[in-house]
Amino acid sequence: MHLVANIDVDDLEKGIEFYERALGLRLERRLFDNTVAEMRGASGQIYLLEKPAGSRPCVDRPILRDYQRHWTPVHLDFVVGNIEAAAQRAQAAGATLEGNAQTEEWGRVAIMSDPFGHGFCLLEFSGVESDAAARRKKGQRKGRLARHVTARSR
Numbered sequence: 081m082h083l084v085a086n087i088d089v090d091d092l093e094k095g096i097e098f099y100e101r102a103l104g105l106r107l108e109r110r111l112f113d114n115t116v117a118e119m120r121g122a123s124g125q126i127y128l129l130e131k132p133a134g135s136r137p138c139v140d141r142p143i144l145r146d147y148q149r150h151w152t153p154v155h156l157d158f159v160v161g162n163i164e165a166a167a168q169r170a171q172a173a174g175a176t177l178e179g180n181a182q183t184e185e186w187g188r189v190a191i192m193s194d195p196f197g198h199g200f201c202l203l204e205f206s207g208v209e210s211d212a213a214a215r216r217k218k219g220q221r222k223g224r225l226a227r228h229v230t231a232r233s234r
Contacts, residue, residue: 082124083124084124084125084126084127085124085125085126085127085156086126086127086129087099087126087127087128087129087156087194087196087198088129088131088137088145088196089128089129089130089131089147089196090130090131090132090133090145090147090196091130092114092115092116092117092128092130094195095117095128095130095196096117096119096128097173098173098174098175098194098195099119099126099128099194100119101169101172101173101174102169102170102172102173102174102175102194103121103122103158103166103169103170104121104169105119105120105121105122105126106119106120106121107119108120111127115129115130116128116129116130122158126156131145132145133145133146133147134146146197147196147197148197149176149193149197149199150197150198151199152198152199155198155199155200155201156198156200156201157200157201157202157203158200158201158202158203159203159204159205160202160203160204161204162204163181163188163189163190163202163203163204164181166190166202166204167181167190167192167202170192170202171192174194174195175192175193175194175195176192176193177190177191177192178191178192178193178199179191181202186205186206187203187204187205187206187207188203188204188206189201189202189203189204190202
């Protein structure tokens with residue numbers, strides 16, 4: 081199975097500019113009459129989907145898209161080498177830092193939100209390998225981020 085991340089934005093150009101400047105992603109290509117941008121530079125594909133505020137995400141539910149800050153149990157984590165520099169870069173591009181970076185047993189985490197209201201985290205591991213590297217070496221499916229995910233969901 082291949083995992084991709086889709087991020088709804090109300091302004092595709094603003095979304096492209098933010099994710100390029102904040103996280104160093106790059107525009108790979110535009111799709112579907114320029115309503116989708118495929119972004120590269122992470123370990124998986126990220127698609128920005130232009131969807132207007134107030135539009136319905138699914139026809140069978142009475143909910144509407146809202147780009148104010150919102151909480152969702154699903155979010156993206158970006159592993160970085162220097163959390164302070166990465167947080168400053170993201171803030172300069174328009175992200176909001178939601179409190180100071182926190183130190184955990186595995187490293188540091190900065191909880192942030194993008195200009196479209198979506199939360200994301202910056203993670204900096206200290207003295208431990210990333211989940212993917214550890215799994216490749218040991219052939220395991222579960223990794224060290226399970227603690228972060230569990231702690232964050234409480």
